Amino acid sequence: MRGVYLPGGRVVDLRTVDVPEPGYGQVLLRVGASTICGSDLRAIYREHLGTGPEAYQGVVAGHEPCGQVTAVGEGCRRTAVGDRAVVYHISGCGRCDDCRAGYRISCTGAGRRAYGWQRDGGHAEYLLADEDDLVPLPDTLSYLDGACVACGFGTAYEALRRAGVSGADRVLVTGLGPVGLAVGMLARALGAAEVVGVDPVASRRELAGELAAVTDARPTPTGEYEVSVECSGVGAAQAGALAHTRRWGRCVFVGEGGTLGPVDVSAALIHRSITVYGSWVTSIVRMSELLDNLARWDLHPARVVTDTYGLAEAELAYRVADEGRRGKVALVPER
Template identity: 55%
Template structure:
C-alpha cells in the first residue's frame, strides 16, 4: 500500500570543512523488509559535528560515505515493502539508527550498533539518513512511537536519550545513588532528566560552558550545576564522593573528573565519544574498587522500553530543544550546534512539529 509521493527530494549532505551541501535525489521506493518514512523531525547529534561536519574522521563504524546526513529521525510510515507485516502506512515511528545483519551475536541481542557484519550501515553515515523529507528504513529498525510523544521526542530518544538511558542502566542507577554528570550538552541533559525519574539524587552537573549549566538548571534536570572553575562549590556537594557518575563530555578532563569524584565502590559510565584519558590507576581505580563501564548507544529493546517509560514518567525529550529549523536553514542549524552552547538543535523537513 502506498500514498501519493513526489518523485524527487532535496537532502542535506556534509562534505566536511564545516560545510553543508544539498543533494537532489529520487524519493526511494521500499523493497522487501523496508518502509518509507516521511521524516517529521531529524535532530543533530554531537557525533555528527565531531566526526562528519568538521572533518571526516571516521573509519569503520564512523566512516561517512557522502550520504544524506542525520541519524536521529522520527516520522510517519507512508509506504511499506513486500513482507512487512509489523508496520503499516500511517504508523508513527522512531528509527533506531543502525541496520545490522540480524544474525551476529550483537544483532541477536538487539545491539545493532555492535553488528560485526560488513552489511552494517548507520543512517546518516553509510546509508541515507533523516535530513530529507523521506527516509528509506529497514522495517526492523522502526520502533512504534506512542501517541503521547511528539515526533521530536522520538527523534531525540532514538540516539541521545537512548544513549543516556543505556549508560544509566549499566550503572544500575536508582534512588540509592548520588549522581555526577560531566558534560551538560544534549546527552547530559537527557541523563539528568532520566536519572531524576529513576530516583537518583542529588543529581549534580558539570560543564565548561556556563550557558549549558544555566540551561540544565533552568530545565530542572539537575539539582546543582557548576562550571569547571567552580571547584570549591563542587567540593561542597561532593562530600565523600558520588556513588555513580556518567561522562557525557567525551573529553579527557570530564572523564577524569567523573572518576576522581567517585566514592569508594563507585560506578562510572563513559558515553561521550572521542578524545583520550590518562589517570593514575592505583589511587583512582584499584584502591577505590571502581567499576568503569563503556556504553555505546542502546539496543532495540531498550529503545522501545525507553519510549514507554517516557510516557509513564511524563518526560518530554523535546524540552531540551533550543533551536528548530527547516531544511533550508541547515547551515545555521549546524553552525549553532557546532558552537556547543545550545541545547538540542533539530531539523523539521516538513515544518516544525
C-alpha cells in the first residue's frame, strides 16, 4: 500500500509499505478519508518540534482518519468487518485519570501514542488501529464527515460545550480556518443567538458566509460577546478575543501557538469577571456524542472541505493546506 510521510522542510514523501495485520485487540481499516490538520502543518510539515506530544517519529502521517473495518484481530469484542468508524487519534495508557475520563489527548502515561505522530496514521490506504480507539460512524454521515470530526469538529464541539453555549449567547469566533468554521456551524446548531466570525483573509470570510457558518464575517472584531472562541493561534487575535468578551463572559482558547502579550489581570479578567478556558481537542465520549448529534441535526462537517486529493497528489494537498486560504483539505485514498 502507499503511505505519506513528512520528513520536514515542506517535503512530502509517498512510499510503498506493507499492509499491516491486526494483532490482539486491533482492527484493520480501509481508509475512506483522512483530512489535514493545522497541527500537521505547524509541527510536522514545516518543521519537527520533536518533543512531547508533538514529537513526530517518522510514521505514516495523518491524525484525522475515518474508514471501514476490513479485518479484526483476536480479543476484539464490539467490532465486526464492515463497521464504519472514526478513529480517535490518541492511544492512551488507559490507566491515568485523563484516560479513564475519556480525555486520551491529555494522557500522562508512558504508553501514549498519537496516530500520525508516534504511530502510523491515516494518510495511507489502510490503517491499523486499536479497537478501543474507534468511534462508530452513523450511517447518515460520510467518511469525509467522520474525518472532519476526528479532530477539527471534535475540538470545536468541546470548546462550545465547555463554554455552555446556548440561545442566550452571542458568539465571537476569531480565525475562520477549518476549526473556526466548525465552531461557527456548531454554535448555530446549538442555538446561539448570533455568531460573528473574524479573519483578515477575505477568501476565508467569503467561505464562512457561503457555508452560513456565521451570521456575519468581519476582518476585525467589534462589539462584545457572551462567548469568544479563539481558533487562529495568533497573539493579536488571542488578545482581541479576550478584549471583546463581555463582562461575566467566557473566552475559550483553542488555536495552538501564539503568545498572548502582557495582560493586566485585574482590568482584563478580575474586574470583568471573565472565565477563561484552555481547550485541547475533546474526549472520546464527547466525540461519540457529537457524531450522534450531527446525524440528528443533519449537519455534515464535510461542507468545510474545499479540496480533495488522492494519495498520489499528497504533495499538492499539503501545499494548498499550507497556503491557509481555503477550507479543509482531504486525502481520499481511492480517489
